[in-house]
Amino acid sequence: MTALGDLDRVRISQLHAAELARFRQGRPLTLAMVERARTHMPNGMPMAWMTSDNDQPVYVDHGDGAGFTDIDGFTYLDFNVSDMAMFCGHANPAIVAAVQAQVARSTQFLLPTRASVEVAEELARRYPVPLWQFTLSATQANTEVIRLARVVTGREVIVLFQGHYHGHFEEGLVDVTDGQAGPVQRGLSKGVTGRVRIAQFNDPATLRAALEPGDVALVLTEPAMTNYIHLLMPGPGWHEALRDLTRRYGTLLGIDETHTHVVGPGGATTLWNLEPDMVTIGKAVAGGLPMGAYGVTASLGDHLDAARNVATGGTLFGNPLSAAAAKAALTGVLVPGAYAHASTLGGELADGIEEAIGAAGLPWTVIRLGPRSGQWYGPMPRTGAQAHALTDGPLTALIRIWLANRGIWEALPGAGPTVPIPATRADVARYVEAYHDLLAHLG
DSSP states (O other): OOOSSSOOHHHHHHHHHHHHHHHHHTOHHHHHHHHHHTTTSGGGSSSTTHHHHOSSOOOEEEEEBTEEEETTSOEEEESSTTTTTTTTOBTOHHHHHHHHHHHTTOSOOSSOOHHHHHHHHHHHHHSSOOEEEEESSHHHHHHHHHHHHHHHHOOOEEEEETTOOOOSSTGGGEEEETTEEEESSSSOOTTGGGGEEEEOTTOHHHHHHHHTTSOEEEEEEOSSBOSTTSOBOOOTTHHHHHHHHHHHTTOEEEEEOTTTGGGSTTHHHHHTTOOOSEEEEOGGGGTTSSOEEEEEOHHHHGGGSGGGOOSOOOTTTTOHHHHHHHHHIIIIISSHHHHHHHHHHHHHHHHHHHHHHHHHTOOOEEOOBTTBOOEESSSOOSSHHHHHHTOOHHHHHHHHHHHHTTTEEOOSTTTOOBOOTTOOHHHHHHHHHHHHHHHHHHO
């Protein structure tokens, strides 16, 4: 799994080591805080995995608009957008005002407020599913649609696609390992693999084979696959085949918009006229405050009547603070003009990346999806298996630390950069300049 092209692997390793040393040398306060934190937090982090996704995580002081500043005083343009959560930008005034107002009125009642109705109405206006429920994350939203699908169909198995990520729940942590489906992390129940089947995105034959036993409750997928494998676009006819096969085999179809709703008011579901039974969403829907949501068709909504006792809900789900933030985000920030602005800049970012790749003479392919971009280290893949073969951990690590030293916080490994709503053309130009400079150094 290495990038295509005439690349000097020793040079990549040397550049990475030099850039990482430079980065650490300039951030003594972060390094001291990490050591202090190790006494009470594994790896010195509130989530231990932060050290695996970042060669050197920084401790952050504050964020504003399209960027944030660490405790050593370095400011970064945030092209990671906190893995889509901060697409609205940091400290967006509309969201700050809504949250401040709601905190003054209390943060929890375990009863609904007007804002929850208004958020549900707005989501129903955007997506082709009329009935909505709220959680604290997309992980929990996906967990609940799986439970609902099992109740409705009387079936047990879930189909996912290789390279997926839908959250930190048991079924979502099964993928292809060593050529077969298995847990990708430790601590899962021993029987979980039997409840999940893995197919290939863009490959109707593997999907048909997964559905043929007649025991699949739900196919859960992103409209375009993101996260672990950069950004895998649907091929011509894929979504039509996906919908046709799920209906033919009596299987429900769930579309996870958590990482793709940044493309427009109704996400890729509306952009591409998809017809899911369920839609899940999270991240930026509440401007980065904890919130997930899922929408379902009217017939599926009947099963969510409390008298039917489907396993859903949590004490802080549907809380007034998240609802207030979501109302502000959906009505004042995530509006058509903002999506258009971010997508225009995303196109300019893709153009710049493509130009840099061409100037370096590399056989790579640029990625384009609204405000999202990046590169494949070779030709555009079709399936998750092909995408996995084009990953390159050392090169990706170099790109990230190189950009960080030039004031750009790149996306998590494998995700590709996203232009946040408050970004400017100058911000995009800064990214492109640093990226172009790196490829020149690799030549």
